Amino acid sequence: MSDLSPAMLEAEFQTFLARAGMELPAERRDVILTSYADFRAQMDVMHMALDATQEPSNIFRMQGAAR
C-alpha cells in the first residue's frame, strides 16, 4: 500500500473521509494529506504474517464479568 503515488494516497484518504461524512478544512488540507503517507507507512509495519492462532489483546474471560 505504501507504494501508492501521492495522488492515489490522497484519493484513498479522501474516500475514507467521505465514507465518514467528513471533509478536510481547506486551511488544514495540505499538511494532513502530506503526512498521510507517513501514517499509512506506519500502519503497514504491522501487516506481518501472524499465525491464525495468535489472538487479539481484547479476548476476554467471562469469569469475573459483571452480570
Next chain:
Amino acid sequence: MTASLSIAEAGHNLRAGTVTSVALTEAALARIATHDPALNAFVLHTSARALEDAHRADAEIAQGVDRGPMHGIPHALKDIYSTAGIRTTCHSKLRLDVVPEHDSAVAAKFAEGGAVLLGKLATHEFAIGGPSFDLPFPPARNPWNREHIPGGSSSGSAAAVGSGMVRMAMGSDTGGSIRGPAGYCGLVGLKPTYGRVSRRGVFPLSFTLDHCGPLSVSIEDSAIALQVIAGFDPLDAASVDLPVPDYRAALEAGVAGLRIGIPRAHFAAAQAASPEVLATIDRTANLLRAAGAIVEDIVLPDYALFAAVGRTIMIAEAFSIHEADLRHRPMDFGAIAYQRFIYGAAITSADLMAALRLRRVLTDAVDHALQHYDALLTASTLVPAPRFGAVLDPRAVAGIIQTIQFNVTGHPALCVPTDVTPDGLPLGVQLAGRAWDEATLLRIGRAIEQLSGWESRTRPDHVTTNTGPARG
C-alpha cells in the same frame, strides 16, 4: 522555605505543629503568582478553595484527625481530571463551559485524603494536541528554559512541579504524556500498571492506553501520591482488585542483586537519539552495576512495532470518541489535535486487528523478559527538551520519545532524572517493571536518584527570562 519541603517533610512538620497547611498553601500561591505568568502552567487557579481546604486541614490536624500522607499538602490536577463544580476544559474550545458535577476518582481520593487543590493545569488539547498556540490557553513552558517545550501532554503538570509551584501534580499517560514531560523538566514521572489507578472521570484519549499517575520532584513524593490514588474502583472497567503495598517500605533497599535488562536496540538504533541521552543511560547502567545490580543488554521486538500498534489503537479509540465533533465542528479543534485524530477515519479493520493481535505478542515479549529481569532500563526522551520552534510542525516530534511501548503492554514505567546537559537542560532514563510491581521501580528509581547525584543537585529556583519569541 515551606515551598521546598518534600511531601514527607511537610507532612511531618504539619503533624509536629511546626508548619501549617495554610502556610504551605500561601507559599505555593505566592510562587504561582510569581512564576505562572511566565510559564502558563495553570489554566485555572482555585486559590480560594485552596485556602479553604488548607484551613480545614489545619483544624482537623489540630484535632488529631489524620487523613493520610497528603493531608494538608498542596497539589494540582491536569485539566482532564473532572472536578466537581470546577471547570474542566481539556484545554479545548470544545469544552470551555464544562463544569462537572462529580469528581474524578483521583480528585475524590485527594479530597478525601485532605489534600489542597491549587488549580487545574495546562495540557495538550485532549491530551494529544500540542504544543499549540491556536488553543484557548497558551502552552505551558519549560521552567529550565522557557524557550523550550516542557513536553506533553501533561505540560502544565511538569511546568508547575519543575518550577517549584507544587511538589506533585497529576498527569495522564497514553503514549508517554507523564514520562516525556518528566524527562524534559527534570522530574520523576510514574505511569502505574494499567488498572492500578482508576481512570474514572478522566476525559479519555484512548480507553485501553490511558493511565493516571503523578509527576513529582522526588521518588518519595511519587510513592506517596501513588499510595493515595492506587486501589480498586468497581466503576472503572480496567481497575483490578489487588492489594496495594506500602510504596515507601523498600525505597532505601538499594539495588544489590537486582537484575536489570537494557533493550539497547530500541534507543541505540533510533535516528533521533542524542549523544547526551545515550551517555546518561550508560552512566546510569554503570552506577547500578557498581551498586551491585546485574545489568545486561536484552533484545525485545523492534520499537517500530510498539509505536505502530500504539498509534493505531490510540487513534482508533480517540476517533470513536471525537467522531461527531470532527464531522460537525472541525475548526473548533486546534490544528494538531485535529490532524492527529482525523487519520482515524482511515484505519481499516485489518489495521486495527493487526494492532490488537500484535499487542498480545508484544505484551508477551515484555512479560517474558521480565521473568528473567526485575526491571528494564531504557530511554524515555531521546533528546533534551526541544525549542518550541522545532516542534510546532507535528511531524517534527515523531520519534523523539520512546515511551508508548509500556502503554501498549500496560507495564508500570518510571522516568527518573539523572543529569543536566551543558546547555542546562535535564536528562533522564526510563525504568519499566512487572505488572503491579511499582514498588521495585520506585526502589531502583530511588537508588538512581542517590547514585547519580541528582538528589543533591541545585535545581533552578527561578524561571529564565532571556527569551525571544517562542515561535519560529
